[in-house]
Amino acid sequence: MRLRLLLSFLSCSLAMHAQFAPEAALLTVEAMQSDFSYLRGKLETTHPGMYKRRTREQMSSILDSVFNSIRTPLTRRDFYKKIAFTVSETRCEHSYSNPGDGYESMVKKWQMLPFQLFFPEGNPFVVVNGTTDQSIEPGDEVLSINGKTTDSIRQAIYPYLPADGFIRSAKDHYLSSLNFNVAYNQFIEEATTYSVVIRKKDGRVIEREFTNGLDFGSINKNALANPVNRPVLEASRRGDRLRKQPFRLDFEKNHPVAIMTVRTFSADKKTFRKKIDGFFAEISKKQPSDLVIDLSYNGGGEEELAAWLMSYLVDTPTRFMKREYLIDITDSTLAMTNIPAEIQRNKYAYIDSMKDGISTAKISELAMELKVMERQINGYRGRVWIYANGGTASAASTFCAVAKSNGRAVIVGEETAGSFSGGGTVIGLDLTLPHSGIRTHTSMVYQEFATSGQDPTRGVQPDIIYRPVYAELIGQNREWIELILSERAKKIPGR
Template sequence: MLELKIKGGVFGMIMLVLSSLNPVIAQSNIEALSPMQLQEDLDHLVAGIERYNPTMYIYNSEILFKENIISIKNSIKKPIDAIEWFKLLCLAVEKVEEGHLTIGTEKDAFYRGFLKGNFKSLPLGVQFLEDRAYVWNNLSREDFLERGDEILSINGRSMGEIRKLIFQYTNSDGYIKTFKQKRLSKELSARYFWFIEQPSQFVIKYRKRYSESTKVVQLEALTRTEMSEWSIKRALKKEVAKGINAVYNLVVEKETATLTLRSFNEKIIKQNELKSYEFYERIFKRLRKNGVKHLILDLRGNRGGMKEFVDDLLAFTLKKKCKGVLRELIAWDGTTVISDFPKRNKWFFKGDIYILTDGETYSTAALIAQYLSDYGNATIIGEETGSRYEGFAAGNFHYLTLPNSKIQIGIPNKWVKNTLPKPFREPNRGLLPDYPVVPSIEDLLEKRDPVRMKALELIQTK
């Protein structure tokens, strides 16, 4: 992923898979391309995704996808700039309904403008809760807006309308909105710039916390560097977990333990020299020796990574011995790798498991929640996970370069096909929680955790 960070706060998490092994592609002047050349690129995009994405038309509609492509091609009647082209590519990719698919690299104008400080955008960090948005970080020159103030509209558009418009350009697995919601909260400044408008001023209609009256303030669009300066002035630095804490945290309190798994990112795992099986064995041996009967497994914000951290965890968390096929990994060329249930470890956990999830419980982290729900009788608390329950495209990427615009498309070329032991509740959705709990803005401001509190409540009633 490419993270556009500002000192003291995160400007946006742009979902962009980068690799130092990818060849450097000569950048094209998008505005110099004819409508026919851009339409040719769309044809190339479709052909590439159809070839290399093994889930194509399994979970999404071929008719709707191709109708969408025709509509996009027909809309290109004159040369367009790089941002408009990026917008159209996002609109096309959204109908693929796969969250891992990526568009572009840091060399492309629509990303480079932010990195180089050429783009000026909305100087606010927000928290979206459904279609309501609240100020989180004020990165503007004005001091009127404070954390917790509700933003009612931007330049005359309600926040619900803005959310709906941006969702049309945000790809995710199937119909999962929680994943899009998390991206919107982290990326509103960039996504408003790409998909709504690029104004020099923003008229913000808002409501102060604990007030019913509305106010209006005008904010100047700022560069990434300018926002960084205001973040430092207002001391908005966010604490970021480092070292082993970037991977996990374990707290044991009498008979209840909370294991927070933050990331399975390969780079972070290797930096901490962790081996998944030995890592879990140390943890679950400790839980057994400490007499822990209740395990709260916190997977919120874990975007996944190495699959070994899924399969090896099952050896310690499935009370019943399971045999047979857990899932298939089917490559774009039909090559199939079958994963069976792992052998149960002697230190397996014998107590109750409660899993905390949100829209950023994604990819391999979402698989953990799903498998422990399906086979380990775990209780799921929180929000719908960010990856499709039935299966999704992930694994390695095939990098397709569009011939005229030279935009690089990252296509996940393996199908994670889950064995489904029971009928799923809704197709094209993530794992749905047994106990839906969504923090309110007051919870966030007061640093309360109602999701974990629900788990503790259930434990107390045992």
């Protein structure tokens, strides 16, 4: 489990939900309607996934509803909720809103819930206690906050968080950090006191109220000093050591099983290929009957590298990606995006002219995932297992989707964060709304994966469900491995 100290979550919160400057002035109805219409127009003409999860009529109804709700002057904070909701409704994990400048200084002064939580299927539980109170320990369930059940709070925050399709695991993964505390402040209430109802691990229910030490600095200081957090801090240090090795290959001592860990596909391409080539050369020598690929918490990266890894698992020429395309390639629009400069300078070397409303990407050094995957010399032909969860996103999720679609792996864990059928990319349109200063990043490129056989609006569904409990999060990260070994034993003839 990737346990981290609270301090590391500040930058994550800033990346996804930067906050506006603290201004008391209200935005006029006309200004907000103008900003919203500007954003809507760009979404409808540039976002190729706009109508992938809902019909055009359904999306129009949603957007009309938001526009019609702008009837009175609002603070930037309240208007931001409408923009965050609108962008979230694109159902694209690579589209998000960023309300503007001034956030870093503000968030450090916010009065925040002084606990880091982990969100499983049921009630969230405490991972880090950021107070001096030692009666609340990591692993205790949080039943309510300021009179609201934690599930109702989670459901109220969900609509503002970006995710592919109708995937919930990605949102729970995102909230399992200080991001929940920030989102509570942004979308629920600006609290100065927190009353929490806790169910202890022994079943006792206690209630505590916190009014002091709620700024970020105090929470972080208390978290490091409170002795109840010692097991978590030790687990975090173990995780830090493992994170220094994003690519690993291990062999089980008592089973003919190889375990390959791939924490990211965002890496130097030559280095990645060399590492993976070496792994499979070693696997070819030892000939394990089973290969486990750990893609948990792999946030993605280059689809090309995910395709390279997949090429070691296929027997025949296989497609990884059907196609990639844009719906607006005008120079003025491309100038507002983060598309690589070489594409903007010579776009038709990389994409086709518009035809039937789309411009399709060509196979190039920037889109090698479009090539047909050929069988590798040291390719693996044995049984494959993939461990994935709500942190398995983007290219890592695509890998899971292609593996499952081709019947090449058993997926263990949770639903992935990326869609089974296709989705947007990090290449997108960067806007600053003229009147409010709110910023948005919305995907410009849509990828259709070479997959079939599952709900296209959901992530890759696990064949075997595994959701860690607190004791497993701070353990040796072996429980999911033991589960796979147990399932593997059932498939061995004579067992």
